[in-house]
Amino acid sequence: DVKVTQSSRYLVKRTGEKVFLECVQDMDHENMFWYRQDPGLGLRLIYFSYDVKMKEKGDIPEGYSVSREKKERFSLILESASTNQTSMYLCASRLPGVNTEAFFGQGTRLTVV
Amino acid sequence: GQNIDQPTEMTATEGAIVQINCTYQTSGFNGLFWYQQHAGEAPTFLSYNVLDGLEEKGRFSSFLSRSKGYSYLLLKELQMKDSASYLCAVGVSGGYNKLIFGAGTRLAVHP
Numbered sequence: 001d002v003k004v005t006q007s008s009r010y011l012v013k014r015t016g017e018k019v020f021l022e023c024v025q026d027m028d029h030e031n032m033f034w035y036r037q038d039p040g041l042g043l044r045l046i047y048f049s050y051d052v053k054m055k056e057k058g059d060i061p062e063g064y065s066v067s068r069e070k071k072e073r074f075s076l077i078l079e080s081a082s083t084n085q086t087s088m089y090l091c092a093s094r095l096p097g098v099n100t101e102a103f104f105g106q107g108t109r110l111t112v113v
Numbered sequence: 114g115q116n117i118d119q120p121t122e123m124t125a126t127e128g129a130i131v132q133i134n135c136t137y138q139t140s141g142f143n144g145l146f147w148y149q150q151h152a153g154e155a156p157t158f159l160s161y162n163v164l165d166g167l168e169e170k171g172r173f174s175s176f177l178s179r180s181k182g183y184s185y186l187l188l189k190e191l192q193m194k195d196s197a198s199y200l201c202a203v204g205v206s207g208g209y210n211k212l213i214f215g216a217g218t219r220l221a222v223h224p
Contacts, residue, residue: 004155031210033212035214040121040216041216042117042200042214042215042216042217043156043200043202043214044214045211045212048211058211090155090156094210096210097210098143098144098163098204098210099143099144099161099163099204100210101146101158101161102146102156102158102212103158104155104156104157105155106154106155107153107154107155
């Protein structure tokens, strides 16, 4: 059974903290993605990675960074958490190719207080 | 710019048929995906269309018209477990298999 695993389902952090969200996939996929999901806005792409140590900004990268040191692991970093980063964060992975499906993790609901 | 529109909410009756529409305006087109997302769970893949026409997969079918920038997801013989959000996503060219998602349609199935 293919799997994308996010390290936490729920997180509560304080404003200004550095936050790490971890994602691991077991499908040997080259492409990995971080989205945030907000009501009425759908999934918005924060960052994606197409190979180890390679990354590209998505549509809303401000306030975030990423790390991909190993093929199976893609980390999202909130450098200094703010209340407007309270959201559901979803990690996904895909094989290269335009018709490949994305596999999603269960999501991390982050609350910044 | 990139824009994908779908209705916010729909309701339907168990056993009925429902059609969820999606219209898109994107730069480049590499196909259209539908995903299902139950509350609190990960989105899961339902279908992919890249050619015009209807693709049928059991109780679910998906239609695409590229010239109209339009797709729909058709759910037949609705069951209570079909209550979920349905996400339309377009693959766009210009970088690494990027997917642009609509805001999703929340479907409630009633007895």
